[in-house]
Amino acid sequence: xxxxxxxxxxxxxxxxxxxxxxxxxxxxxxxxxxxxxxxxxxxxxxxxxxxxxxxxxxxxxxxxxxxxxxxxxxxxxxxxxxxxxxxxxxxxxxxxxxxxxxxxxxxxxxxxxxxxxxxxxxxxxxxxxxxxxxxxxxxxxxxxxxxxxxxxxxxxxxxxxxxxxxxxxxxxxxxxxxxxxxxxxxxxxxxxxxxxxxxxxxxxxxxxxxxxxxxxxxxxxxxxxxxxxxxxxxxxxxxxxxxxxxxxxxxxx
Amino acid sequence: xxxxxxxxxxxxxxxxxxxxxxxxxxxxxxxxxxxxxxxxxxxxxxxxxxxxxxxxxxxxxxxxxxxxxxxxxxxxxxxxxxxxxxxxxxxxxxxxxxxxxxxxxxxxxxxxxxxxxxxxxxxxxxxxxxxxxxxxxxxxxxxxxxxxxxxxxxxxxxxxxxxxxxxxxxxxxxxxxxxxxxxxxxxxxxxxxxxxxxxxxxxxxxxxxxxxxxxxxxxxxxxxxxxxxxxxxxxxxxxxxxxxxxxxxxxxxxxxxxxxxxxxxxxxxxxxxxxxxxxxxxxxxxxxxxxxxxxxxxxxxxxxxxxxxxxxxxxxxxxxxxxxxxxxxxxxxxxxxxxxxxxxxxxxxxxxxxxxxxxxxxxxxxxxxxxxxxxxxxxxxxxxxxxxxxxxxxxxxxxxxxxxxxxxxxxxxxxxxxxxxxxxxxxxxxxxxxxxxxxxxxxxxxxxxxxxxxxxxxxxxxxxxxxxxxxxxxxxxxxxxxxxxxxxxxxxxxxxxxxxxxxxxxxxxxxxxxxxxxxxxxxxxxxxxxxxxxxxxxxxxxxxxxxxxxxxxxxxxxxxxxxxxxxxxxxxxxxxxxxxxxxxxxxxxxxxxxxxxxxxxx
Numbered sequence: 132x133x134x135x136x137x138x139x140x141x142x143x144x145x146x147x148x149x150x151x152x153x154x155x156x157x158x159x160x161x162x163x164x165x166x167x168x169x170x171x172x173x174x175x176x177x178x179x180x181x182x183x184x185x186x187x188x189x190x191x192x193x194x195x196x197x198x199x200x201x202x203x204x205x206x207x208x209x210x211x212x213x214x215x216x217x218x219x220x221x222x223x224x225x226x227x228x229x230x231x232x233x234x235x236x237x238x239x240x241x242x243x244x245x246x247x248x249x250x251x252x253x254x255x256x257x258x259x260x261x262x263x264x265x266x267x268x269x270x271x272x273x274x275x276x277x278x279x280x281x282x283x284x285x286x287x288x289x290x291x292x293x294x295x296x297x298x299x300x301x302x303x304x305x306x307x308x309x310x311x312x313x314x315x316x317x318x319x320x321x322x323x324x325x326x327x328x329x330x331x332x333x334x335x336x337x338x339x340x341x342x343x344x345x346x347x348x349x350x351x352x353x354x355x356x357x358x359x360x361x362x363x364x365x366x367x368x369x370x371x372x373x374x375x376x377x378x379x380x381x382x383x384x
Numbered sequence: 385x386x387x388x389x390x391x392x393x394x395x396x397x398x399x400x401x402x403x404x405x406x407x408x409x410x411x412x413x414x415x416x417x418x419x420x421x422x423x424x425x426x427x428x429x430x431x432x433x434x435x436x437x438x439x440x441x442x443x444x445x446x447x448x449x450x451x452x453x454x455x456x457x458x459x460x461x462x463x464x465x466x467x468x469x470x471x472x473x474x475x476x477x478x479x480x481x482x483x484x485x486x487x488x489x490x491x492x493x494x495x496x497x498x499x500x501x502x503x504x505x506x507x508x509x510x511x512x513x514x515x516x517x518x519x520x521x522x523x524x525x526x527x528x529x530x531x532x533x534x535x536x537x538x539x540x541x542x543x544x545x546x547x548x549x550x551x552x553x554x555x556x557x558x559x560x561x562x563x564x565x566x567x568x569x570x571x572x573x574x575x576x577x578x579x580x581x582x583x584x585x586x587x588x589x590x591x592x593x594x595x596x597x598x599x600x601x602x603x604x605x606x607x608x609x610x611x612x613x614x615x616x617x618x619x620x621x622x623x624x625x626x627x628x629x630x631x632x633x634x635x636x637x638x639x640x641x642x643x644x645x646x647x648x649x650x651x652x653x654x655x656x657x658x659x660x661x662x663x664x665x666x667x668x669x670x671x672x673x674x675x676x677x678x679x680x681x682x683x684x685x686x687x688x689x690x691x692x693x694x695x696x697x698x699x700x701x702x703x704x705x706x707x708x709x710x711x712x713x714x715x716x717x718x719x720x721x722x723x724x725x726x727x728x729x730x731x732x733x734x735x736x737x738x739x740x741x742x743x744x745x746x747x748x749x750x751x752x753x754x755x756x757x758x759x760x761x762x763x764x765x766x767x768x769x770x771x772x773x774x775x776x777x778x779x780x781x782x783x784x785x786x787x788x789x790x791x792x793x794x795x796x797x798x799x800x801x802x803x804x805x806x807x808x809x810x811x812x813x814x815x816x817x818x819x820x821x822x823x824x825x826x827x828x829x830x831x832x833x834x835x836x837x838x839x840x841x842x843x844x845x846x847x848x849x850x851x852x853x854x855x856x857x858x859x860x861x862x863x864x865x866x867x868x869x870x871x872x873x874x875x876x877x878x879x880x881x882x883x884x885x886x887x888x889x890x891x892x893x894x895x896x897x898x899x900x901x902x903x904x905x906x907x908x909x910x911x912x913x914x915x916x917x918x919x920x921x922x923x924x925x926x927x928x929x930x931x932x933x934x935x936x937x938x939x940x941x942x943x944x945x946x947x948x949x950x951x952x953x954x955x956x957x958x959x960x961x962x963x964x965x966x967x968x969x970x971x972x973x974x975x976x977x978x979x980x981x982x983x984x985x986x
Binding site: 149154155158162165166168180185187189190192193197216217220223226229230233255258259262266270271273274275276277304309310328335337362363364371373377378 | 410437439574577587733734735828830831832834835836837838839840841843850851852853855858859862863866869
């Protein structure tokens with residue numbers, strides 16, 4: 132029985148390694164194509180990696196760069212946003228995004244304190260550090276009772292550690308774009324689309340959104356999505372013209 | 385003295401008392417005020433106002449159903465009752481409501497109205513004044529759009545632009561006023577939108593609210609201050625702003641009488657109030673004298689430059705901040721052109737726009753990241769051109785280089801365009817090394833080993849949950865350990881205490897001469913010794929417990945049993961309870977206990 136199990140384990144491990152090697156090879160080939168100016172081939176290579184289920188900021192950033200070089204700013208914006216969501220400290224992606232927004236007239240929402248924090252330190256690090264500190268405090272608190280009489284400063288340090296750790300973890304959680312922008316989407320229509328006051332084509336048009344504009348999907352109704360636009364106006368947009376930044380997400384999901 | 389002697393005096397007293405009561409009654413009646421008020425002192429032709437006659441302390445009275453005033457239709461509408469309690473005193477007020485509808489404009493005097501009370505008293509109201517202005521269309525919350533030419537409507541909107549001739553890209557202050565007659569309740573369903581093709585308009589902020597008298601009618605005015613920026617030339621029209629609102633207005637004709645009877649004095653009506661449109665003549669900035677670096681900035685600006693740090697190490701970036709202030713469309717302003725960039729590696733600037741204040745002044749900053757490719761003593765300068773619509777001429781602003789001390793790079797490799805176009809903060813060398821691009825106009829790409837992540841927050845990942853669970857389990861185990869240790873330390877303390885007492889008892893035993901006390905001490909010692917071995921309390925230990933607590937020889941068992949028997953004989957039997965214990969007996973007992981103790985020790 133154990134012999135059979137070990138064979139299955141080995142097979143699984145070898146499959147995983149082969150998969151990783153394949154992805155690595157694909158990435159290198161796509162990079163080579165990009166460096167040699169063959170952006171179409173590079174784009175296809177990167178797209179292929181994304182279809183394997185690998186979620187990598189490097190791949191999305193390079194894919195964005197390839198699209199940008201191919202003159203497809205909307206796709207470039209889209210992939211830069213994905214890269215930034217995965218790795219908010221990837222300043223290249225942020226600069227490229229701002230550059231495209233400036234040249235294409237895409238409205239960019241002002242960076243909030245959450246983004247400023249996450250661009251300096253990865254939310255994962257904040258969460259991990261905070262959780263470790265909080266647990267250290269919790270253990271220290273119990274250790275303090277190992278003594279015959281718990282010392283005041285031991286208890287104080289442990290309480291401070293717990294509070295500080297929990298605050299850090301909460302800050303990291305709030306600043307994580309995966310949480311803050313879980314429902315963000317990009318207008319991927321070929322042309323500018325109207326934002327409506329009600330979920331009907333005949334309703335008043337509040338403003339127009341150029342392709343590449345980022346919105347936050349609040350809810351869905353049929354083929355319409357109720358969105359928060361960059362200038363904080365809420366309006367209805369056709370769901371078919373939106374693509375969620377999180378790959379598996381659906382507008383309003 | 386008999387009463388009959390003073391008939392005249394009695395009559396006089398009765399008369400005085402009667403007069404007093406009558407006077408009080410009259411006084412009370414006269415202190416009961418009758419009051420007449422109008423809901424508005426100014427109205428327009430055909431627009432009814434309400435006349436209220438209040439009778440305080442009177443519930444039954446005869447009021448007229450109509451009041452005859454030429455060109456005023458005054459009809460009784462309904463009656464209501466108000467009850468007020470003040471310091472325990474209850475006052476009832478009857479209110480009779482009349483609808484007053486003017487048929488022509490002018491000043492009217494509503495005469496004193498006479499009311500007959502149940503006590504047959506006739507009360508009179510004070511005369512009232514009503515000012516009636518000409519009627520300007522069917523306002524009063526109708527759903528039709530109304531122009532603002534006539535300011536006697538219940539609600540209207542006005543759109544005013546600071547100027548009607550302007551240039552493409554010029555920001556024109558626009559004021560949108562929404563006026564509602566005082567006393568009319570209005571709920572705006574949605575903030576207005578206006579504009580149309582060819583304009584960019586910022587989002588409307590919260591309006592300023594004030595009271596104003598327009599054509600003698602008091603209005604509540606909401607003023608929205610905003611701006612429009614035309615984006616193309618030609619004759620353009622700012623489309624009317626539309627307010628979708630619900631107006632609570634007084635009924636305007638007799639058909640609404642029933643509504644008055646049923647629900648009160650006002651009715652809610654949905655209304656769409658439109659402002660006037662504004663025509664603009666939008667010109668393109670002239671071609672003559674247009675600077676090369678003109679990018680469509682229209683307005684009046686000033687520029688200044690700052691640089692940090694003042695001293696930069698090799699390859700350390702210097703931030704050149706160009707600050708544009710003044711009036712204009714800041715959102716559309718493009719970055720100033722840098723001059724004298726030789727020897728500097730420059731990146732595209734980061735822009736930030738500060739909100740424009742109420743006077744139209746704004747600020748926009750451009751942060752350029754610069755890295756010296758050779759030793760430099762000043763940053764690049766800059767040029768910025770704009771068209772001044774007031775002076776109708778182009779203006780070019782210059783800034784000279786800001787003095788900085790930037791060291792030359794240690795090894796001066798040819799800078800790749802990759803770094804130049806991508807990361808505006810290239811301080812971390814590893815990141816610059818990660819990016820590479822062979823073509824001069826290519827974007828940098830990340831070529832290091834593929835780094836994987838997830839779109840799910842780490843908090844929801846299985847690893848995180850498992851790690852938290854593990855930590856929690858360990859923490860619980862630690863708590864368990866601490867609790868057990870605390871319990872054990874309590875048991876140890878009990879044992880130490882018992883040992884101490886047993887030692888003391890042993891010492892006392894060898895000194896004790898009284899027979900009875902000697903045996904009691906001996907038994908106490910045996911119990912303490914046994915309690916140290918068992919979980920039982922000292923007082924609960926019996927002879928059986930003592931004998932079974934350890935493996936004893938039959939001799940020792942007999943001797944211990946004899947100690948207990950002797951003690952019982954002394955307590956319950958006829959043996960003398962006092963007296964010294966013979967030394968032989970003492971030695972025998974002590975020897976037995978010593979054996980017992982040694983058994984325990986071994």
